[in-house]
Amino acid sequence: MQLSLLLAMAFGLAPTWAVPVIEPRAGLDKSPAAISPAAFRLPGGPLKVLKPKPLKPGKVDFGLKKNIVLDWDDDDKVTKAKLNANWKDQDDVKVINMADFGTALEKVDCTAPSMALDFKEAGPYKEAKASWAWVDGAAKNNIILFVNHPSCGADKAETPFKVTSIKYDDVKFIATMQVTAIDDLESVIPDGDLTIETLADIQEPIIDARDYEEGDAQELDKRISGSLNPSISLNRNFDNKNILNIGSSSNFVRLDCTDCGTRGKINVKLYAKISWFSVKTSYVEFRAQDVQAWLNLKLQGKGTRTHKGHKVIVPITAYGFSIPKIATLRIAADIGVGWDASVSGEGQITFGATAKLTNPSVWKECFRGCDDTKSGWQITTTPHNPTGKGTLKATLGAHAYITPKAEARIFKSGYEVGVALLAPKFQGSAAMKASSTGGVCAKPKAILGVDVDVKVGLEAYVYAGPNYQSPNWRKTLYANMWTLYDKCFVLQSKP
Numbered sequence: 001m002q003l004s005l006l007l008a009m010a011f012g013l014a015p016t017w018a019v020p021v022i023e024p025r026a027g028l029d030k031s032p033a034a035i036s037p038a039a040f041r042l043p044g045g046p047l048k049v050l051k052p053k054p055l056k057p058g059k060v061d062f063g064l065k066k067n068i069v070l071d072w073d074d075d076d077k078v079t080k081a082k083l084n085a086n087w088k089d090q091d092d093v094k095v096i097n098m099a100d101f102g103t104a105l106e107k108v109d110c111t112a113p114s115m116a117l118d119f120k121e122a123g124p125y126k127e128a129k130a131s132w133a134w135v136d137g138a139a140k141n142n143i144i145l146f147v148n149h150p151s152c153g154a155d156k157a158e159t160p161f162k163v164t165s166i167k168y169d170d171v172k173f174i175a176t177m178q179v180t181a182i183d184d185l186e187s188v189i190p191d192g193d194l195t196i197e198t199l200a201d202i203q204e205p206i207i208d209a210r211d212y213e214e215g216d217a218q219e220l221d222k223r224i225s226g227s228l229n230p231s232i233s234l235n236r237n238f239d240n241k242n243i244l245n246i247g248s249s250s251n252f253v254r255l256d257c258t259d260c261g262t263r264g265k266i267n268v269k270l271y272a273k274i275s276w277f278s279v280k281t282s283y284v285e286f287r288a289q290d291v292q293a294w295l296n297l298k299l300q301g302k303g304t305r306t307h308k309g310h311k312v313i314v315p316i317t318a319y320g321f322s323i324p325k326i327a328t329l330r331i332a333a334d335i336g337v338g339w340d341a342s343v344s345g346e347g348q349i350t351f352g353a354t355a356k357l358t359n360p361s362v363w364k365e366c367f368r369g370c371d372d373t374k375s376g377w378q379i380t381t382t383p384h385n386p387t388g389k390g391t392l393k394a395t396l397g398a399h400a401y402i403t404p405k406a407e408a409r410i411f412k413s414g415y416e417v418g419v420a421l422l423a424p425k426f427q428g429s430a431a432m433k434a435s436s437t438g439g440v441c442a443k444p445k446a447i448l449g450v451d452v453d454v455k456v457g458l459e460a461y462v463y464a465g466p467n468y469q470s471p472n473w474r475k476t477l478y479a480n481m482w483t484l485y486d487k488c489f490v491l492q493s494k495p
Contacts, residue, residue: 050072050073050074050079050081050321050322050323059100059102060100060101060102060103060104060124060127061100061101062096062100062101062104062124062127062128062131062132063096063131064094064095064096064131064132064134064135064143065094065095065096066086066087066088066090066094066095067084067085067086067087067088067095068083068084068085068086068095068096068097068146069082069083069084070082070083070085070097070146072323074321079196079197079321079329080196080197081194081195081196081197081323081327082194082195083192083193083194083323083326084192084193084194085189085191085192085274086190086191086192087144087189087190087191088191089190089191090190092138092140092141092142093141093142093143093144093188094134094135094141094143094144095143095144095145095146096132096143096144096145096146097145097146097148098145098146098147098148098149099146099148101124101128101149103120104119104120104121104124104125104128105117105118105119105120105149106118106119106120107149108147108149108152110147110149110152110159112161112179112180112181113178113179113180114176114177114178114179115145115161115163115176115177115179116174116175116176116177117174117175117176117177118172118173118174119173119174119175120173121173122173125170125173125175128175129168129175132166132175135163135164135165135166136165136166142162142163142164143162143163144160144161144162144163144182144188145160145161145162145163145177145179146159146160147159147160147161159181159182159324159325160181160182160185160188160325161177161179161180161181161182162179162180162181162182162188163177163178163179164178164179164180165177165178166178182325183325184325184411184412185325185326185411186274186277186278186279186411186412187277187278188277189274189277190274190275190276190277191274191275191276192273192274193271193272193273193274194270194271194272194273194274194326194327194410195269195270195271196269196270196271196323196327196329197267197268197269197270232265232266232267232268232316232331232333232404233264233265233316234262234263234264234265234266234291234333234335234402235262235263235264236261236262236313236314236335237260237261238257238260238261238313238314238335239257239258239259239260239261240256240257240258241256241257241260241313242254242255242256242257243255243256243257243297243311243337243339244307244309244311244339244341246305246307247302247303247305249302250302250303251302251303251304251305252300252301252302252303252305253299253300253301253305253306253307253341253343254299254300254301255297255298255299255300255337255339255341255398256297256298256300257295257296257297257313257337258296258297258298258350259294259296259352260293260294260295260296260297260313260337260400261293261294262291262292262293262294262335262400262402263290263291263292263293264288264289264290264291264292264357265288265289265290265291266286266287266288266289266291266333266404267286267287267289268284268285268286268287268329268331268404268406269284269285269287270282270283270284270285270327270329270406270408270410271283271284271285272327272410272411273369279368279410279411279413280368280369281366281368281369281370282366282367282368282369282370282410282413282415283364283365283366283367283368283370284364284365284367284406284408284415284417285362285363285364285365286362286363286365286404286406286419287360287361287362288357288359288360288361288362288376288419288421289359289360290359291356291357291359291361291402291421292354292355292356292357293354293355293400293402293423293424294352294353294354294355294384294400294424295337295352295353295398295399295400295424295426296350296351296352296384297350297351297352297396297398297426298348298349298350299341299343299348299349299350299392299394299396300347300348300392301343301344301345301346301347301348301392301394302345302346303344303346304343304344305341305342305343306341306342306343307339307340307341308339308340308341309338309339310336310337310338310339310401310469311336311337311338312334312335312336313335313336313337314334314335314336315332315334315335316332316333316334316335326410326411327408327409327410327411328408328409329406329407329408329409330406330407330408331404331405331406332404332405333402333403333404333405334401334402334403335400335401335402335403336400336401337398337399337400337401338397338398338399338401338422338469339396339397339398339399340396340397340398341394341395341396341397341398342394342395342396343392343393343394344392344393344394345390345391345392345393345432346390346391346392347388347389347390347391347392347432348388348389348390348392349386349387349388349392349394349430349432349450350386350387350388351384351386351426351430351452351454351485352383352384352424353381353382353383353384353424353426353456353484354381354382354384354424355379355380355381355400355423355424355456355458356379356380356381357376357377357378357379357421357423357458358376358377358378358379358380359376360375360376361374361375361376361377361378362374362375362376363377363419363462363477365417365462367413367415368413372475374477377458377460377477377478378458378478378480379423379424379457379458381424381456381457381484383456383484383485385489386430386450386452386485386489387450387489387491388430388432388450388491389432389448389491390432390434391432391434392430392431392432393429393430393431393432394429394430394431395428395429396426396427396428396429396430396454397425397426397427398425398426399422399423399424399425399426399459400422400423400424400425401420401421401422401468402421403418403419403420403421403467403468404418404419405417405418405419406418416464417462417463417464418462418463418464418468419460419461419462419463419477420459420460420461420462420463420468420471420474421458421459421460422458422459422460423457423458423459423460424456424457424458425456425457425458425459425481426454426455426456426484427454427455427481428452428453428454428455428484428485429452429453429454430450430451430452430453430454431450431451432448432449432450433448433449433450433451433488434447434448434449435447438493438494440488440490441488441489441490442488443490443493445493445494446490446492446493446494447492447493447494448490448491448492449488449489449490449491449492450488450489450491451487451488451489452485452486452487452488452489453485453486454483454484454485454486455481455482455483455484456481456482456483456484457479457480457481457482458478458479458480459476459478459479460476460477460478460479461474461475461476461477461479462474462475462477463475
């Protein structure tokens with residue numbers, strides 16, 4: 001299944017693109033979140049190619065190895081990847097990494113079937129020739145070469161080739177390798193593991209959300225992409241944002257976020273274990289750190305109206321990267337508000353709470369050869385006292401949602417998974433009370449009050465599919481509600 005950053009912590013994800021139905025994969029994949037890599041659906045720009053890390057300057061190594069460690073990262077140091085692989089039980093295979101050649105090469109012709117390595121000097125050329133003689137010692141011998149040279153271009157960064165023989169020009173210091181490109185690296189690695197992690201920065205500046213409507217995704221994508229690092233940071237404010245406004249002046253319902261926001265970060269890790277030329281274990285891990293959300297909602301109405309829906313307040317644009325021949329990952333998240341409101345009478349009521357997630361909260365979704373694991377995923381809440389005016393009566397279900405989602409390709413397999421976090425989640429009723437003679441809320445001098453019976457809680461689940469409200473499958477991480485208010489609040493009293 002594609003990692004669909006890969007993340008839906010529901011404070012929900014509202015897609016605006018057509019999506020295919022996800023079917024479970026046959027074979028070793030235990031998770032129903034496996035899909036075709038061609039079915040990736042997270043929006044986003046071109047994938048960033050991670051750059052391999054070379055040896056330290058001045059160090060040169062032409063030796064053939066039985067194991068290799070490849071490291072990648074991006075320019076922003078947001079994502080890092082590591083592949084450990086070994087061929088210790090394969091007598092006829094050895095491996096080298098062109099990154100280990102340092103600055104010994106003048107240029108490289110990276111095309112198959114003949115790859116020419118042009119050395120700057122005789123010394124390194126002779127050292128390489130002596131080290132690589134093994135490949136021509138027997139017809140069955142071959143070298144797996146990982147390419148990394150500016151002449152090859154970014155699209156070939158760490159691209160693997162199979163070397164079957166080498167010819168040498170001792171005058172021009174050129175080694176010409178007979179090679180074939182390896183399209184399926186999984187099929188030539190007998191043992192190894194791959195780890196990819198995103199590193200979000202909790203200190204990222206607070207971003208104020210702008211108004212977002214359906215159809216504005218492309219323009220908003222440009223604004224957000226230009227204003228923050230490509231990581232899952234939840235540092236967002238969305239104060240004074242209208243959520244719902246339907247009806248006429250004589251019969252309407254309106255819902256606003258007067259003071260709302262989120263904080264924290266989500267790190268994502270993709271892991272794959274290779275054994276006997278195939279992926280035997282793979283999973284994605286979401287780690288929520290210092291995550292909190294607060295909602296202060298103002299519900300206004302006149303007449304009798306009912307409405308249900310959800311609205312994306314902050315779509316965090318998809319961040320994607322690739323390691324050619326090995327893996328692709330996209331991560332995105334939505335922050336928004338969902339509601340189910342019914343009003344009668346006239347006036348307004350405000351209420352709210354802050355929800356803090358246990359720290360850290362971790363979910364490992366196993367795709368193949370392992371067990372799902374979780375820790376955390378509970379909240380503590382702090383109520384914000386309600387206010388109001390008029391004669392409004394209301395029943396209201398509402399929640400903030402954060403939905404990080406990831407899509408991934410590991411060699412030939414595609415996966416997606418999200419974590420939906422709905423918190424704080426409210427459910428209950430409220431009614432304005434007024435009397436010019438007093439007695440509101442059973443207080444002799446009280447002339448205005450609001451009687452509130454509201455529960456608050458958390459719903460968190462893992463899912464795959466188009467969005468958090470319409471998943472193709474889901475698994476509950478935590479769900480519970482408890483009393484937030486069950487009392488009548490005095491808002492005004494006689495002298």
